[in-house]
Amino acid sequence: MVIxxxxxxxxxxxxxxxxxxxxxxxxxxxxxxxxxxxxxxxxIILSNLSHSKFTLGEPTEKGIGxxxxxxxxxxxxxxxxxxxxxxxxxxxxxxxxxxxxVAVSFAMIPVLSRFGADDQHDS
Amino acid sequence: xxLESLSTVLEKNALITAFAFVGILVWISYEISGHLxxxxxxxxxxxxxxxxxxxxxxxxxxxxxxxxxDIGLLSGVGxxxxxxxxxxxxxxxxxxxxxxxxxRAGVVGAFSVVIGVVLSFVVGALVALxxxxxxxxxxxxxxAGAATYIVGPVTGTALGADSGVIALSVxxxxxxxxxxxxxxxxxxxxxGLNNPHAALIYGGLMGTTSGVAGGLAATDPKLxxxxxxxxxxxxxxxxxxxxxxxxxxxxxxx
Numbered sequence: 001m002v003i004x005x006x007x008x009x010x011x012x013x014x015x016x017x018x019x020x021x022x023x024x025x026x027x028x029x030x031x032x033x034x035x036x037x038x039x040x041x042x043x044i045i046l047s048n049l050s051h052s053k054f055t056l057g058e059p060t061e062k063g064i065g066x067x068x069x070x071x072x073x074x075x076x077x078x079x080x081x082x083x084x085x086x087x088x089x090x091x092x093x094x095x096x097x098x099x100x101x102v103a104v105s106f107a108m109i110p111v112l113s114r115f116g117a118d119d120q121h122d123s
Numbered sequence: 124x125x126l127e128s129l130s131t132v133l134e135k136n137a138l139i140t141a142f143a144f145v146g147i148l149v150w151i152s153y154e155i156s157g158h159l160x161x162x163x164x165x166x167x168x169x170x171x172x173x174x175x176x177x178x179x180x181x182x183x184x185x186x187x188x189x190x191x192x193d194i195g196l197l198s199g200v201g202x203x204x205x206x207x208x209x210x211x212x213x214x215x216x217x218x219x220x221x222x223x224x225x226x227r228a229g230v231v232g233a234f235s236v237v238i239g240v241v242l243s244f245v246v247g248a249l250v251a252l253x254x255x256x257x258x259x260x261x262x263x264x265x266x267a268g269a270a271t272y273i274v275g276p277v278t279g280t281a282l283g284a285d286s287g288v289i290a291l292s293v294x295x296x297x298x299x300x301x302x303x304x305x306x307x308x309x310x311x312x313x314x315g316l317n318n319p320h321a322a323l324i325y326g327g328l329m330g331t332t333s334g335v336a337g338g339l340a341a342t343d344p345k346l347x348x349x350x351x352x353x354x355x356x357x358x359x360x361x362x363x364x365x366x367x368x369x370x371x372x373x374x375x376x377x
Binding site: 009010012013016017020023024027032033034035036037039040041043044047048061064065066067068070071072073074075076077078079080081082083084085086087088090091092093094095096097098099100101102104105106107108109110112113115 | 141142145146148149152167170171172173174175177178179181182183188189190191192197200201203204205208209210211212213214215216217218219220222225231234235238239242243246247249250251254265268269270290291293294295296297298299300301302303304306310314315316320321324325328329332333336337340344347348351352353355356358359360362363
């Protein structure tokens with residue numbers, strides 16, 4: 001049933017976000033630490049487990065696949081609700097700081113990509 | 124009469140209206156991508172950019188801070204694009220992710236988060252210094268804002284920064300996330316962002332969940348789970364490091 005997939009997804013997200021909140025409290029920061037990441041790991045583990053121990057039926061997979069496919073439209077809606085005005089109208093400092101942070105971070109990607117990639121790339 | 128009842132229906136069914144609206148927006152974007160750019164610019168990149176432009180116009184028209192979602196008829200866009208649905212969809216993308224790619228990049232991924240936070244913080248702090256801020260609290264708050272727009276206010280509040288400085292830190296973070304959304308598809312080929320390993324590092328270095336989510340969606344949706352995975356740890360690590368270790372270092376230098 002499709003709802004099994006949606007429920008499994010919900011279960012993973014709730015457990016992950018809860019764990020992220022607890023983790024945040026434990027280390028004393030006012031933020032969720034990796035909640036969504038933990039939820040993703042949980043889903044990956046559960047779905048990989050399912051291949052060996054039990055099988056998720058096709059409708060169940062469709063329940064997850066639907067939300068995965070809704071990802072881009074949801075991101076488009078997310079873009080449409082951003083406070084773009086605040087980003088572009090609060091002066092040069094904010095813009096320069098944002099642009100510089102992005103530029104430097106982009107530049108670091110090829111540098112870091114070399115580490116740990118040896119076994120899959122020749123370069 | 125007819126117009127009134129139409130707008131009542133649209134407003135009462137806000138989320139459904141948003142589905143229809145975003146559907147039309149995405150369709151227009153893919154038409155533009157196919158006909159005007161011959162597929163050179165991906166449809167989702169155009170859709171996200173159009174979304175941001177509409178958010179700007181919406182903010183202009185209403186004076187609110189939620190872009191298009193502040194317009195009554197389109198308030199459902201705020202629900203659809205809110206953190207709940209966004210995170211739900213991000214988790215769903217993990218289904219079918221390559222568990223071996225995750226294992227291989229585990230350590231580098233964790234490293235990239237810490238390096239990403241420190242790097243953005245240092246860059247933001249240097250910019251703050253060059254704009255004439257000299258007190259450790261303001262410099263740290265703006266540096267934290269260059270990490271993400273959540274780390275900025277969390278740090279500023281913890282350190283007791285001026286509310287104007289906190290607003291600046293949010294704006295710096297917003298600029299970053301908007302730029303990551305728009306810039307990623309263009310820069311991706313040059314920085315080798317075309318495999319899960321690089322995507323993990325990208326997520327860790329950029330850190331802005333919305334920026335990474337939008338940027339990877341517009342580049343290659345297959346890479347989304349890897350980038351999103353590391354990015355979700357970034358804000359937490361930033362909130363941990365910025366008001367503590369990084370602030371102390373700034374105070375010791377200034």
